[in-house]
Amino acid sequence: MIFWQHILEKLQDNQKVYVLTVIENFGSSPGRKGFKMLVAQDGFIFGSIGGGVMEFSLVEETKQLLKEGIDNIFIKKQIHKGNIKDGSGMICSGEQTVAFHCLDSHHISTVQGILTGIQNGEKGTLSLTPDSFYFSYKFIENQFEYKINSNNDWFFNEHVGYKETLYIVGGGHVGVAVSELFVKLGFFVVVFDNRENLNTLKNNHSAHQKQVVDYADISNYILEGSSSYVAIMTNKYTDDKLALSKLIGRNYTFIGVLGSKAKLETMWNVMLKEGFTQEELDRIYAPIGLSIKSESPEEIAISIAAQIIKIKNTNN
Template sequence: MLDIADELNRWLEEGRDFAVATVVAVSGSAPRGPGAALAVDADGTAIGSVSGGCVEGTVYDLCAQALQDGEVVRERFGYSDDDAFAVGLTCGGVIDVLVTPLPADAPGRKVFQAALSAAVRGEAAALARVVRGPAELLGRALAVHPDGSYEGELGGTPDLDRTVVDETRSLLNAGRTGTFDIAEDGSHCEPGLTLYVESSVPPPRMLVFGAIDFAAALVRIGKFLGYHVTVCDARPVFATRVRFPEADDIVVDWPHRYLHRTRTDGRTVVCVLTHDAKFDVPLLEAALRLPVAYVGAMGSRRTHEDRERRLQEAGLTEVELTRLHSPIGLDLGARTPEETALSIAAEIVAARQGGAGLPLSGSHTPIHHDTGGQRSDAVGARVAA
């Protein structure tokens, strides 16, 4: 739902009545993942998408009905073996959709607005919703902030809200969207509730070291993938806005020195394109000891062997060295800067999503990898909002 936060926040500010359908679980191959949303207002205006077209019409009708009867609904959509034209996903997957009516006088509207407005401002926030459990709790939500403050209440025991906030903060701090199970009293014994958490966090960072032509192409594709891209080089004649107009930040500094002083987290990717030992070795020595998502370094296989020897001499362990993607990128036969940037981006996506980087046509692994621990329990409960 937070993927259409701008439009939904505007609808809230305008006082519109609307209902929003959110994908809360996916099994198998599906066009869109958890968090995808479709919203319909009282005039029939629709924004967003839950399936790229497969079940949009039916979900649209569910939203319109939810606005009329005020009921929260969770529905499952999957492929129909009996009738390929029946309402379902012809790609063979299964999605669970939670439909929540949010008329202007809905008690939970302020909770949604707190999460949506934070997302619009680029601040970290998460929306935790009950997607499996007793009818009276289904659809209840909390808006949770990184400092542990929150809006809303689930209506169970006081321990329930506190435990949900703690679990939600763990997902938020990791920048993850996912689910967790919990008991109605807030314990983890005999869980009776499933909470779905959508996290909205600032864009992940891509740190590109080495202001070369390949870096310019990588900046463009990094922005396309949604990264906040920084280019760093110790040479001021190369690290300029003219050469990298699309970069968010351009830093003139020694790479390892900048890496030590800048902010990184578990979503940060580090791309070392300098292929110069005086820059590479101290930079990689620092990067491979940080809890970042990806570290890759450009260079020939001979350069890689020399670099690895130097890093071993600098004290890096075998375990730390296994984190290094070098030579950087997947084997696409790339030659131009743009092709090379594509190969680097493909490796970053594969590392993030757990992909093998092999042609789908020749493999038998799932097309969509489940990296978020999503559940897909069928829930047929309906509850008055």
């Protein structure tokens, strides 16, 4: 978000800004798809497209374009194999293609839209083409979609905003620790509890959204889809069971329940008698988190994060 804030400040200052975006990479290229850098008219730079002599060279080239008043859109391939055609001067192997877009005051509304979407936890798409740089609230399932047919025939779409949302059911001490960690990991974090005036919920300053709800209606507040992750950690067994019973069988990438093996075994037996199937229960991650002998809320948060990261990155 800081990247876009810097761009907005420069545009509002009536400066032109080049945005350099890695739109394709292969092998051991230091720049990966989506890496970005801004070069402003006053010489300010921010971000990275891979570093090293390659980045320095492209930044100097961009500064010269701004100095000469050139505002073209173009792409440039960099091959990291030494002194060859399109070579970057780096020897790390691999290659990357960088798109150059010059923004001016006419793009202020576009950048403001990106910032608003990120702040509100909305999902959108940044679309780059040889003719345009624009943002929409269209949702793409993958982080990137792109195709390069030639220097004048290409497109690059990038998911902007929080791709994954973690819904925490239970606003206690563990919920606070989990919120803090997952915000740092780039998740949009929503916390629910059914208790009014709960101190730990009020003092949870990390979560993007907090809400007091009736757990009987919890399914109304959690969006289904591959970007949704659910961690149930209420303050008592009956609430855990109630929340799970309303969410089980719905389409989420992850549902986990915090608790001891003994508590969960009791819950499973009761739910089987109530008509839930073993197949449904087997899809639940319980006890939630990797087994690392975690005890404190912070250690439990790390175990949950490790488990969810593994699932998220395996699915990707």
